[in-house]
Amino acid sequence: MKPHPIAVVPGGQAELAVPDPMTAQGGSACSVCPALPTCMAGAMGMLGCTAPELIIGGRRKVGRHQSLYRPNDVLATLFQVRSGQFKLVALDLMGEQRVIGFYMAGDLLGLDGLATGQHQLRAVALEDSEVCEISYAGLQAAMSASPAALRQFIQLLGHVSLREAATSAFMSNMRCEQRLGYFLLNMSSRHAALGYSGTSFMLRMSRADIGSYVGITPESVSRLIGRFKHNGWITVQRRNVGIADREQLQRLLSADPIPAAHSSVP
Amino acid sequence: MKPHPIAVVPGGQAELAVPDPMTAQGGSACSVCPALPTCMAGAMGMLGCTAPELIIGGRRKVGRHQSLYRPNDVLATLFQVRSGQFKLVALDLMGEQRVIGFYMAGDLLGLDGLATGQHQLRAVALEDSEVCEISYAGLQAAMSASPAALRQFIQLLGHVSLREAATSAFMSNMRCEQRLGYFLLNMSSRHAALGYSGTSFMLRMSRADIGSYVGITPESVSRLIGRFKHNGWITVQRRNVGIADREQLQRLLSADPIPAAHSSVP
DNA sequence: CGCGTTCTTGATCGGTGTCAACATAAGTGG
DNA sequence: CCACTTATGTTGACACCGATCAAGAACGCG
Numbered sequence A, B: 001m002k003p004h005p006i007a008v009v010p011g012g013q014a015e016l017a018v019p020d021p022m023t024a025q026g027g028s029a030c031s032v033c034p035a036l037p038t039c040m041a042g043a044m045g046m047l048g049c050t051a052p053e054l055i056i057g058g059r060r061k062v063g064r065h066q067s068l069y070r071p072n073d074v075l076a077t078l079f080q081v082r083s084g085q086f087k088l089v090a091l092d093l094m095g096e097q098r099v100i101g102f103y104m105a106g107d108l109l110g111l112d113g114l115a116t117g118q119h120q121l122r123a124v125a126l127e128d129s130e131v132c133e134i135s136y137a138g139l140q141a142a143m144s145a146s147p148a149a150l151r152q153f154i155q156l157l158g159h160v161s162l163r164e165a166a167t168s169a170f171m172s173n174m175r176c177e178q179r180l181g182y183f184l185l186n187m188s189s190r191h192a193a194l195g196y197s198g199t200s201f202m203l204r205m206s207r208a209d210i211g212s213y214v215g216i217t218p219e220s221v222s223r224l225i226g227r228f229k230h231n232g233w234i235t236v237q238r239r240n241v242g243i244a245d246r247e248q249l250q251r252l253l254s255a256d257p258i259p260a261a262h263s264s265v266p
Numbered sequence C: 001c002g003c004g005t006t007c008t009t010g011a012t013c014g015g016t017g018t019c020a021a022c023a024t025a026a027g028t029g030g
Numbered sequence D: 001c002c003a004c005t006t007a008t009g010t011t012g013a014c015a016c017c018g019a020t021c022a023a024g025a026a027c028g029c030g
Helices: A040-046 A136-145 A147-173 A176-193 A207-214 A218-230 A246-254 B040-046 B136-145 B147-173 B176-193 B207-214 B218-230 B246-254
Strands: A056-062 A067-069 A077-083 A085-091 A097-104 A122-125 A129-135 A200-202 A234-237 A240-243 B056-062 B067-069 B077-083 B085-091 B097-104 B122-125 B129-135 B200-202 B234-237 B240-243
Touching: A056 A067, A056 A077, A077 A136, A085 B147, A097 A176, A097 A207, A097 B147, A129 A136, A136 A147, A136 B147, A147 A176, A147 B085, A147 B097, A147 B136, A147 B147, A176 A200, A176 A207, A176 A218, A176 A240, A176 A246, A207 A218, A218 A234, B056 B067, B056 B077, B077 B136, B097 B176, B097 B207, B129 B136, B136 B147, B147 B176, B176 B200, B176 B207, B176 B218, B176 B240, B176 B246, B207 B218, B218 B234
Parallel strands: none
Antiparallel strands: A056 A129, A067 A122, A077 A129, A085 A097, A085 A122, A200 A240, A234 A240, B056 B129, B067 B122, B077 B129, B085 B097, B085 B122, B200 B240, B234 B240
C-alpha cells in the first residue's frame, strides 16, 4: 500500500523496553507480547504515569464468534488485541449489521464507548483471541496527572479519526475493484507491520464480512478475487491469500474513479 | 431524519448562560452568538476552567473560497464556526481533492490537527464566514486542570468519531438515491437545529461538492435532485431547496440496499 | 458420513458513470 | 450598464459495472 497522506495506524510507537506490570500477575510478560511495538498502555506507562498497573489490567480470552462487548455495555476498560482478530460491527439506519473495521494484534478496541460511557458498537472475535484490558478510569487518572499522557491519548484519537476519514472518503468514491484491492493491501501491510509475512496470510473473516466492509455483495467479492487471481495479482486458496504482484494492485488504486472536487486553492 | 443509534452531533449541550469573555475585546458577546447552544468553548468554560479567556481567543473572518487552514499548517487553535459555512477537503490516494464534510454555525473545526500537531485537511469557506478561535494550548491546560473538562473533550472526540463511522458505513453501502436523500435530510435537520427553517434553506455548496461528498458524479446529483423534485418530495430552484415531503425522503432511506453482514449474536 | 454453511459461478437487468451538447448564472472589463 | 467570458448546472444517449436470483461445489463440523 503506497503511503497515504491521511492514512495512519492507531497506537503509539514505543519501541523501547517497557516496565512489565503483568509479570506479577502470572500472565506472560508484556516484553514478549507480539503487539508490544504498538502497545498504547506501554507507551502511556512510559510517559509519566506513576502507576501503570492502574491502567494495564488483566487479560481476557474471547472465543470465536463471541462478542468482546455489545452496544449499551458500559465502558469500563479499553482493550488492546494481544492475539487473534476482531471485527467491529455497527447497526445502520435499517437495523442491519455492517462491518466497519477489522482489528488485529496491537490494535485498540472500545473507543466507541468514549462518547457516552456505553459502547455503541459490537466487537466480535473472528477466531479465538486474547485482549489486554486497559482501565479507563486509570487512563483518565493518568491523563489528569501527566500532560504527556494526555497528549499521547489525544493524538491517538486524532489518528483514529483521520484514518476513519480517509477510509470513508476512499470507500465512498472508489469502485469495487479498487476497494477490494485497498482492503487486501491494507491487510497485507498490517500483517507485515506485525512481523508476519506481508505476501502470504490468511483472511480470518468471511466473504460476507469483507463485502459488508467494503460495501459490495459477497458474490462480487468472490468474483473480484477470482479476477485478481486470474490476472496473476494474487494467489488464493479459500481464505489463504498470497500477494503475487503488489505493484499491479497498487496501480489499480491509482486509476481515476469518480471525478474529484473542484480545486479552489487560495 | 429518523433517530440513528450512532448518528450524533459534535459539541456540548450548554444551554445555560455562559460567562462572556468576548465582551472585553470589543466583539459582540457570546451570549448573542447563534451557535451558543453548541459552543464547546462555552461549555468547557463552565466546567471548571479557571481562565476561559485562555481558551476562547479572537475571531477570524474568512472570505468565500478562502482557506481557514491548509494541510501542514500547525495547529495553534481549534475553530468554532460562528457564521457561514465550510467544507472540509482531503487529498485522497491519487492526490485528488475530496469533500469529507460540511460545517455550519456551532460546528468545531480543526480536529484533523490533533494527531500530529499539523492540520491534515483543508477547510474552505463556502461563503463569507466567521469563526471563533479556541487556543489549543489553553484547552490542554484546562484539561489538565479539570477532569470534567478532560471528560467533556474526550466525549466530544468520541462523538465525532462515531458520527464519522456512521456516515462512512452509510455512504459505503447505500445507493445514490439514498445517499443524496440522507444528505438533504441531514442538511435540513442541521439547519433546523440552529433555529432556521428545516423545510426551506439554501445549499451553499456546488453540485460538484455534493457529489464528491456522497460519492457520485455531479450529473447524477443533478438528475437525482430532478427526480426528487418530479416526485414532489422537494422543491428546487438553483441552490434553494425546500423539503416538501420529508416522510417520503425518510422512507427512501429505509429501503434495503446491499445485504447486511451475517449476524452471529452470542 | 451427512448436513449446513460458505464459497463459487452463471445469466440477466437496472443503476450510474461517461461523454457530449446545451442552458443558465456569475463574474469581468470596457 | 452592457457584452463578453467563465463557471456551474441541466439534459440526453450509451456502455458497463455490479446487484440480483438461481444453482451448484467445496469445505467444516456434528
